[in-house]
Amino acid sequence: MDFIRYLDPTVQFMLFSAVKIVLVFAVAMTGVAYAVLVERKVSAWIQDRVGPNRAAPFFVHYLPVVGPFLTKLGIFQPMADGLKFILKEDFTPSYVRKIYFWIAPAISCVPALMTLAVIPFGSTLGNANNPMVIADLNVGILYTFGIVSLGVYGIVLAGYASNSKYPFLGGIRSSAQMISYEIAMGMSVVSVFLVVGDLNLSKVVAYQSGGIHEWLIFKQPLAFFIFLVSAFAETNRLPFDLPESETELVGGYHTEYSSMKFALFFLGEYAAMIGASAMMVTLFLGGWTPIWGGAPASSLLVGLSHIVWFLAKLGFFMVLFIWVRWMLPRFRYDQLMNLGWRRFIPLALVNIIITAGLIALTHK
Amino acid sequence: MSTKVVDRTPLTFYERSYLPAILSGLKVTARHFLRSAKGHNTATDLSQGYYPEVPWTVAEGYRGAPYLVRDQEGHTKCVSCQLCEFICPPKAIKITPPGPEGIPSDRANAEKMPREFEINMLRCIFCGMCQEVCPEEAIFLQKDYSLTGTSREEMIYNKEKLLSLGGTHAGIQKWKHKLESAQHQEVFPVKTH
Amino acid sequence: MPTLPDLLFYALAGFTLLFGFLCVANPFSRNPVTSAMFLVLTIISMAGLFVLLQAFFLAAVQVLVYAGAVMVLFLFVIMLLDIKEEERRRLNKAALGIGGVAVLAIAGLLVRALVQATPLASAAGQRAEGSTKPLGRLLFTEYLLPFEILSVLLLVAMVGVILLSKKEMK
Numbered sequence: 001m002d003f004i005r006y007l008d009p010t011v012q013f014m015l016f017s018a019v020k021i022v023l024v025f026a027v028a029m030t031g032v033a034y035a036v037l038v039e040r041k042v043s044a045w046i047q048d049r050v051g052p053n054r055a056a057p058f059f060v061h062y063l064p065v066v067g068p069f070l071t072k073l074g075i076f077q078p079m080a081d082g083l084k085f086i087l088k089e090d091f092t093p094s095y096v097r098k099i100y101f102w103i104a105p106a107i108s109c110v111p112a113l114m115t116l117a118v119i120p121f122g123s124t125l126g127n128a129n130n131p132m133v134i135a136d137l138n139v140g141i142l143y144t145f146g147i148v149s150l151g152v153y154g155i156v157l158a159g160y161a162s163n164s165k166y167p168f169l170g171g172i173r174s175s176a177q178m179i180s181y182e183i184a185m186g187m188s189v190v191s192v193f194l195v196v197g198d199l200n201l202s203k204v205v206a207y208q209s210g211g212i213h214e215w216l217i218f219k220q221p222l223a224f225f226i227f228l229v230s231a232f233a234e235t236n237r238l239p240f241d242l243p244e245s246e247t248e249l250v251g252g253y254h255t256e257y258s259s260m261k262f263a264l265f266f267l268g269e270y271a272a273m274i275g276a277s278a279m280m281v282t283l284f285l286g287g288w289t290p291i292w293g294g295a296p297a298s299s300l301l302v303g304l305s306h307i308v309w310f311l312a313k314l315g316f317f318m319v320l321f322i323w324v325r326w327m328l329p330r331f332r333y334d335q336l337m338n339l340g341w342r343r344f345i346p347l348a349l350v351n352i353i354i355t356a357g358l359i360a361l362t363h364k
Numbered sequence: 365m366s367t368k369v370v371d372r373t374p375l376t377f378y379e380r381s382y383l384p385a386i387l388s389g390l391k392v393t394a395r396h397f398l399r400s401a402k403g404h405n406t407a408t409d410l411s412q413g414y415y416p417e418v419p420w421t422v423a424e425g426y427r428g429a430p431y432l433v434r435d436q437e438g439h440t441k442c443v444s445c446q447l448c449e450f451i452c453p454p455k456a457i458k459i460t461p462p463g464p465e466g467i468p469s470d471r472a473n474a475e476k477m478p479r480e481f482e483i484n485m486l487r488c489i490f491c492g493m494c495q496e497v498c499p500e501e502a503i504f505l506q507k508d509y510s511l512t513g514t515s516r517e518e519m520i521y522n523k524e525k526l527l528s529l530g531g532t533h534a535g536i537q538k539w540k541h542k543l544e545s546a547q548h549q550e551v552f553p554v555k556t557h
Numbered sequence: 558m559p560t561l562p563d564l565l566f567y568a569l570a571g572f573t574l575l576f577g578f579l580c581v582a583n584p585f586s587r588n589p590v591t592s593a594m595f596l597v598l599t600i601i602s603m604a605g606l607f608v609l610l611q612a613f614f615l616a617a618v619q620v621l622v623y624a625g626a627v628m629v630l631f632l633f634v635i636m637l638l639d640i641k642e643e644e645r646r647r648l649n650k651a652a653l654g655i656g657g658v659a660v661l662a663i664a665g666l667l668v669r670a671l672v673q674a675t676p677l678a679s680a681a682g683q684r685a686e687g688s689t690k691p692l693g694r695l696l697f698t699e700y701l702l703p704f705e706i707l708s709v710l711l712l713v714a715m716v717g718v719i720l721l722s723k724k725e726m727k
Contacts (some may be wrong), residue, residue, distance in 0.1 A: 045396070045400035045401050046396050046397045046400070047396070048396060048399075048400055049400075050414070055415075055416075066605070100590075109667060117579060118662075130635055136691075137613065138613060139613045139614050139617045139689065142613075142614065142618065142621060143613075143617050145617075146604075146617045146618075146621040146625060147620070148621035148631075149620070149625020149626060150620065151619055152623060153594075153597070153629070153632075156629065156632055156636075157594075157631075158634075160590055160632075160636060168636070171636070172633065172637075174610055175629050175632060175633045175636075176628075178629070179626055179629055179630065182626065226469045230479060323390065323397075327386075327389040327390060327392075327393045328386070
């Protein structure tokens with residue numbers, strides 16, 4: 001690996017970036033697959049069911065104790081699911097608007113993955129000037145919000161392209177819902193950046209690196225709460241899954257979709273969950289820093305442990321997303337709008353004013 | 365007055381913030397999660413094994429697939445009145461009645477008998493309307509719940525298949541009783557007071 | 558040989574013009590949703606141009622506000638309209654003429670400004686560290702009055718909307 005040192009800095013940067021992109025993409029995709037498994041298993045256990053417990057490739061049969069145990073946990077289920085999605089008949093109804101019908105799944109999936117580009121998922125690995133973030137943007141958070149706001153087009157276009165009434169209603173609902181909660185989300189983050197004084201997500205993590213008492217969740221609990229609930233609404237998760245509410249709209253915006261196109265919507269939803277969880281970890285739970293605090297890693301092992309810390313915090317939020325799904329019933333549409341516009345936005349504004357006032361008083 | 369108006373206590377601010385409800389919800393779901401994770405599954409007894417290997421015991425009165433039944437003497441009970449065909453919500457039943465010449469029924473005192481009787485099991489919703497409406501008690505929802513086939517054609521069950529699957533219904537033999545009572549009436553039994 | 562930023566500039570500028578043209582005069586489709594989507598693409602291409610000018614904040618806000626919020630509302634409204642009627646509508650000659658005059662006027666202004674302007678030596682010196690800080694400072698010092706007037710304008714629009722929507726509740 002010594003040849004890397006002698007490369008041109010630009011080439012080196014491009015090489016490292018490419019490796020990071022591939023790694024983050026691979027981890028995110030695996031994460032999506034296993035988030036689906038966790039979702040199924042957790043939901044089954046909460047509802048006193050068994051959950052996926054039999055899918056297994058043939059060789060697992062020969063492993064003595066581990067094999068049956070892993071099979072019982074459903075570890076191999078995501079592979080079976082993925083294979084099933086690929087092999088299923090991809091059916092395009094005759095009445096759809098073909099072009100939009102084809103690009104809508106991609107549009108809903110790509111922005112969710114793109115948000116991961118600015119998340120610092122670790123400190124450094126080996127080389128000190130090689131931070132574990134794909135793009136260390138100065139306006140990181142704004143980039144995330146911009147990209148996330150594009151994700152709504154996937155759902156709206158899917159509803160429009162399907163050319164039938166339930167998907168259409170789902171698309172209409174999601175367009176209003178996503179815009180409303182984006183505002184609440186953005187406003188809640190403003191107070192965080194008032195405290196930190198920078199929009200760069202790496203700086204936000206650096207600000208919280210002193211240990212658990214420095215985490216912004218304790219300094220801005222209200223902002224965290226608003227951001228958390230808005231994240232549920234932005235990712236169309238229960239209790240805010242009105243765009244696809246099965247009991248009212250069949251499947252909402254993806255009623256007419258099948259096979260891999262449906263899988264892309266599915267993937268988009270879970271990737272958005274991962275993105276939102278990563279944002280919350282970075283903004284409020286100190287990113288990759290351990291609970292006792294930490295400076296950028298000095299050795300390879302410490303660098304790896306930071307990535308593990310980040311993934312552990314990410315996993316916490318993913319489980320929270322899934323846990324809440326099986327606990328709260330769906331909101332009614334007017335309740336949803338009421339909560340967004342008449343509770344969260346004023347609360348976030350008050351939070352900004354109080355935070356700004358406190359900073360002005362103490363910063364003399 | 366027997367009714368007693370109970371004043372509904374207004375919710376406190378803490379209660380209106382949804383937080384206590386959310387927290388207690390998290391507690392309940394976590395309890396169930398942990399219990400299941402430990403293996404103490406409360407809903408079903410799984411000590412015998414899981415479904416496909418250990419078949420499910422079908423409860424009495426279960427409404428599975430509808431089949432045609434024969435009476436004890438092995439005669440077809442259906443008289444091709446087509447009431448089930450008309451009532452069937454998903455239009456799964458298709459009866460071909462006999463023409464003017466008719467087909468010989470396989471029992472005495474039956475005017476008609478279906479030439480063909482088809483149920484499309486892909487359409488059937490197991491609602492039981494056919495059983496409800498049948499004046500001859502010739503069709504019953506039985507205990508089959510897992511029907512499979514490799515083609516759509518295979519899932520359309522014809523008369524022969526329905527009769528063989530339905531078996532003999534050992535209950536009421538409406539026409540036998542009617543015949544008996546008719547024959548009985550011929551005898552003019554003398555009532556002794 | 559053109560550098561990468563040059564190539565990107567020409568590509569993005571071309572995309573902006575192409576998508577803008579397809580937004581207003583698409584020869585293949587008169588569907589309002591298609592027009593709206595091309596407007597979104599125009600906005601995103603323009604955000605790319607801002608990135609090339611090192612104005613990351615403007616680029617992000619451009620995508621966030623225009624592509625992410627305003628255009629979604631546009632789509633929301635378009636979907637509630639009768640699109641078939643819109644597709645049947647013929648081109649209005651008078652509107653076309655007035656539009657042409659407006660385009661010519663703006664183009665003239667732009668050309669005049671370009672001719673009169675002295676080319677900047679280099680924008681490199683202007684590249685600020687965190688581009689939000691100087692922008693915010695400018696907004697609250699030098700351009701305070703226009704900023705406040707704009708906010709009053711938005712307030713007027715909001716009051717108007719509330720007035721219109723509350724009309725029936727006398």
